[in-house]
Amino acid sequence: MTTSNNETNQLTPTQRTQIKRLPKRGNYETQTIYNILDEALICHVGFIANNQPFVIPTAYGRVEDKLYIHGSPASRMLRTLTQGIEVCVTVTLLDGLVLARSAFHHSMNYRSVVIFGTATLVNDMEEKNAALRAFTEHVIPQRWEEARQPNKQELQGTMVLSLLLNEASAKIRTGNPVDDEADYDLPIWAGVLPLQIVAGKAINDQRLIEGIEIPDYIQNYIRNQPNTTSS
Amino acid sequence: MTTSNNETNQLTPTQRTQIKRLPKRGNYETQTIYNILDEALICHVGFIANNQPFVIPTAYGRVEDKLYIHGSPASRMLRTLTQGIEVCVTVTLLDGLVLARSAFHHSMNYRSVVIFGTATLVNDMEEKNAALRAFTEHVIPQRWEEARQPNKQELQGTMVLSLLLNEASAKIRTGNPVDDEADYDLPIWAGVLPLQIVAGKAINDQRLIEGIEIPDYIQNYIRNQPNTTSS
Numbered sequence: 001m002t003t004s005n006n007e008t009n010q011l012t013p014t015q016r017t018q019i020k021r022l023p024k025r026g027n028y029e030t031q032t033i034y035n036i037l038d039e040a041l042i043c044h045v046g047f048i049a050n051n052q053p054f055v056i057p058t059a060y061g062r063v064e065d066k067l068y069i070h071g072s073p074a075s076r077m078l079r080t081l082t083q084g085i086e087v088c089v090t091v092t093l094l095d096g097l098v099l100a101r102s103a104f105h106h107s108m109n110y111r112s113v114v115i116f117g118t119a120t121l122v123n124d125m126e127e128k129n130a131a132l133r134a135f136t137e138h139v140i141p142q143r144w145e146e147a148r149q150p151n152k153q154e155l156q157g158t159m160v161l162s163l164l165l166n167e168a169s170a171k172i173r174t175g176n177p178v179d180d181e182a183d184y185d186l187p188i189w190a191g192v193l194p195l196q197i198v199a200g201k202a203i204n205d206q207r208l209i210e211g212i213e214i215p216d217y218i219q220n221y222i223r224n225q226p227n228t229t230s231s
Numbered sequence: 232m233t234t235s236n237n238e239t240n241q242l243t244p245t246q247r248t249q250i251k252r253l254p255k256r257g258n259y260e261t262q263t264i265y266n267i268l269d270e271a272l273i274c275h276v277g278f279i280a281n282n283q284p285f286v287i288p289t290a291y292g293r294v295e296d297k298l299y300i301h302g303s304p305a306s307r308m309l310r311t312l313t314q315g316i317e318v319c320v321t322v323t324l325l326d327g328l329v330l331a332r333s334a335f336h337h338s339m340n341y342r343s344v345v346i347f348g349t350a351t352l353v354n355d356m357e358e359k360n361a362a363l364r365a366f367t368e369h370v371i372p373q374r375w376e377e378a379r380q381p382n383k384q385e386l387q388g389t390m391v392l393s394l395l396l397n398e399a400s401a402k403i404r405t406g407n408p409v410d411d412e413a414d415y416d417l418p419i420w421a422g423v424l425p426l427q428i429v430a431g432k433a434i435n436d437q438r439l440i441e442g443i444e445i446p447d448y449i450q451n452y453i454r455n456q457p458n459t460t461s462s
Binding site: 017021034041046054055057086089099108114116125130131133139144148150185190192195198207212213221223 | 235249252261272276277278279285286287288290303305306317319321323328330331332333334335337339343345347360363366367370371374375377378379380381385391406408414415419420421422425426427428429431432433434435436437438439440443445446447449454
């Protein structure tokens with residue numbers, strides 16, 4: 001349906017991914033899309049079942065040009081998606097409140113990605129393991145190496161689906177509010193209030209073995225920085 | 232399709248809203264649902280167009296048992312929804328990373344709401360104005376009174392849709408990781424890393440009139456506290 005243009009590393013917009021309203025906010029660069037996917041923590045998966053739309057939040061991981069979602073084989077969402085139906089996966093990062101002088105021009109700064117396609121069931125154990133690694137490392141880098149990694153039974157008991165990132169677009173708003181010219185004279189504060197996801201103090205599990213310290217990669221967890229090592 | 236049970240202020244689960252997997256995470260109390268909607272800032276709107284699912288992030292507001300979304304009359308999403316088609320609106324708050332000893336049992340603490348229904352175009356100017364007030368106050372309480380409020384032209388130029396909150400459910404995960412019994416002896420740190428949305432330092436608009444200070448309600452903005460005044 002679409003192919004990536006290797007010269008510029010841009011995806012070619014399709015009927016579904018072309019940003020029609022406010023086209024200057026649209027972005028089709030794979031690196032931009034990957035950075036948003038790597039920074040966000042959850043996606044919203046949209047699909048049709050019984051002629052009705054469903055939107056379900058879930059975790060995900062990315063390996064190169066594939067997005068992976070996973071869960072129990074009993075999940076209605078995953079079972080429905082294995083039927084090869086169309087899916088729309090959306091990821092949104094909220095970067096700030098845009099406070100204009102007029103209520104009408106209030107807005108938000110955000111970075112979002114919308115992906116279209118059909119999901120593929122991952123049966124290959126090596127790819128499945130790599131996907132599980134991507135889930136964990138996506139959420140908290142360095143965790144995979146420390147955690148007890150999946151055994152064969154767990155691998156088999158997890159359903160993993162992949163979605164090719166070849167029909168996707170990003171939409172980005174940054175910067176100041178844009179007010180009507182006449183409103184700039186009003187004595188009303190205007191500007192941007194930045195928002196970010198911040199980690200609090202880690203809470204020990206009640207059954208933690210005595211003497212185990214909180215690892216540095218958890219103590220110093222910072223989310224709002226695109227993972228530049230995973231492109 | 233469903234009615235609220237006034238004695239307990241619970242919504243009756245329907246085929247679509249019943250939490251089937253992990254039913255103990257399901258919650259149908261209107262107050263729980265409203266608190267999640269009031270705390271989150273964006274929703275993901277799912278709908279079907281040309282037999283394909285679309286999931287679009289957008290801002291929203293709530294007034295009693297109605298959720299409002301709005302935008303330009305040129306918006307494909309809004310124009311599609313005015314046709315009375317089924318819509319699914321999902322709101323997700325991410326509260327923490329749940330770090331188990333095994334990679335398999337890693338999870339997230341979250342609070343989400345899924346709403347089903349059909350949207351109604353709001354034409355009444357008074358309801359429209361109340362909805363616009365709700366959008367602004369939802370994002371940043373006290374802003375509406377300070378901002379230049381919409382004039383007739385702006386009200387007419389904004390499309391507002393309402394969605395009745397009578398078929399909805401919340402899903403909530405809290406607390407510690409749950410590991411396999413044998414894994415509790417492993418010398419691996421486990422627990423919860425809380426996450427929250429935090430505001431940074433407000434950035435003045437470049438064209439701000441000299442001498443205008445950042446208002447207290449912006450300086451002291453705190454998001455992760457359910458708005459207990461707006462039930």
